[in-house]
Amino acid sequence: MQAVLDNLPQLLEGLKFTLYYSIAAIILAVIFGLIAALMKLSKSKILKGLATVYIEVFRSTPLLVQLFFIVFGLTGVLPLNEWFGQRAYPIIAATITLALHEGAYISEIIRAGILGVDRGQKEAAASIGMTEYKTMRYIVLPQAFKRMIPPLVNQSAQTIKDTSLLAPIGIIDLVYRGQIIISATFEPFSIWLVIAIIYFTIIFAISQFAGYLERRMQLDKR
C-alpha cells in the first residue's frame, strides 16, 4: 500500500494526461462524427461512399492496430516526424486516430438522432421557405442533439477507456505512469488495482450521469 501512497501524485499526473487526451479526442470526434453523418445523409453518392468507407474501416479494425498503423506505420513512408516534430507527431497522430475511431461510432449516433426527428418538422420548416441548410441548422439538429446527449455521454466514457491504448505506443497517460511505477516498485497488484479504481470511479460516474439524462429525457418528452 505504501507504494501506492508514495506514487499517487505520479498516478494522478498520468490521469491528468488521460483526461486531456480524452477531452481533445471527444471534441474532435464529435466534429468528425457530425461531418461523416451529414455526408452519409447527403444525396451525393461520392460523399456517402467516402463516409461509409471511413466508418466501416474504423469500426472494423482494432483501435490498437489503427494507432500503430498511423503513429508508426505511416512514418515508415512519410517524413511525418520531421514535419510535425519527433515528440509532437505521436501525440498529435494518436489523438487524431483516437478521435477518428470514436468519430466513426459517434457519426452513427448523430445519424440516428437526425433520422429520429419527425419528418413533419422538416416539412413544416420547408413550408415556411427554409432551405435544407437552415432546416438542418435551426430545426433538425437542435432537436437531434437533445436526444443524442445520453449516447454521446456514454461514448465519452468509452473514449476515456480507450485512451489506455495510448500507453503501448509510448504516450504518457495513467496506464503508462502505472507501468513505470510498477517497474520501480515491483507492486503490480496494488498499482493496477488503484488504476482500475481510478478508471472505475470516473467512468461509473459518467455512465450514471448518462442514465440520469436518459431518464430525465423520458420524463419530459417534448
Place this chain on the structure above:
Amino acid sequence: MINVENLRKSFGKLDVLKGISTEIRHQEVVVVIGPSGSGKSTFLRCLNGLEEATSGKIEIDGVELTNPKTNIHELRQHVGMCFQQFNLFRHLNILQNITIGPMKVLNKSKEESEQLARQLLKRVGLGDKEQNYPDELSGGQQQRVAIARALAMKPKVMLFDEPTSALDPEMVGEVLNVIGDLAEDGMTMVIVTHEMGFARKVGDRVIFMDEGYLIEEGPPAEIFNNPQEKRTQSFLAKVL
C-alpha cells in the same frame, strides 16, 4: 393566382394524381373534398412543392413551380401551409415558433418579428401562451399557432391539409373559426377537409376528387345540393 395544368403524380408504379387541371383565383376559397386515398392531400402538397409533380404544370402568382430553375424556397415563402399534425417546432416556444420564419428566412429583426408574432397570436386568440411549448397546448391551440406561424410569412396563399382531422371534436370549432376569419379577410385559400358543413359555409368553390381525378367542381350549393356526377352523389350520400 394558382394555375394547375394536367398535374400528374406517381409514387413508383402508383398513380396518385392522374391529370388535374384547375385554376384558383385571387381571394378565392377552394375546398377540396373526397374519400381518403383520392389524392386530395397529394394535390395540395404539390401546390407548394412538398411533393414534386411527375408531370404537368403548376403556376403560382406568375411563377412556374414545376420549372426546375424556380427557387422553390423563395416561392414557399409566399405559400403558407398548415398540416394535419400541426408540426409545430417542438424545441421552440410558441413565440419562437412564429418568429423563426421572419427572422431566419426573411432576415427581419427580433423586435419586428416578435411584435408581428404577438399580433398574430392575439388574432388567433392565444396572446397568453407565447412562453409555452407546443406539447403544453391542446391540439386546437397548436393548430391555431401553426396558422399564426404560416401567416407570419405574409403568404399570398394558404394551404390547409385536413386541419381539423387530428382534433378532438370540441376543438374543431375554434380552428374553423380562425380559418373562417381568414376567408373573410380575403385570404386566398385551398382547404382539404372532411368538414362538409364548413366547406359549404366558407367555400367559394368545392372540388370533388376521387381516385386521382378531379371529378367535379363548382359552388358549394351546386355540389352539395345538386351533384352531377355519380361518384360525387354516392360520396355525398355517405358523408352527409
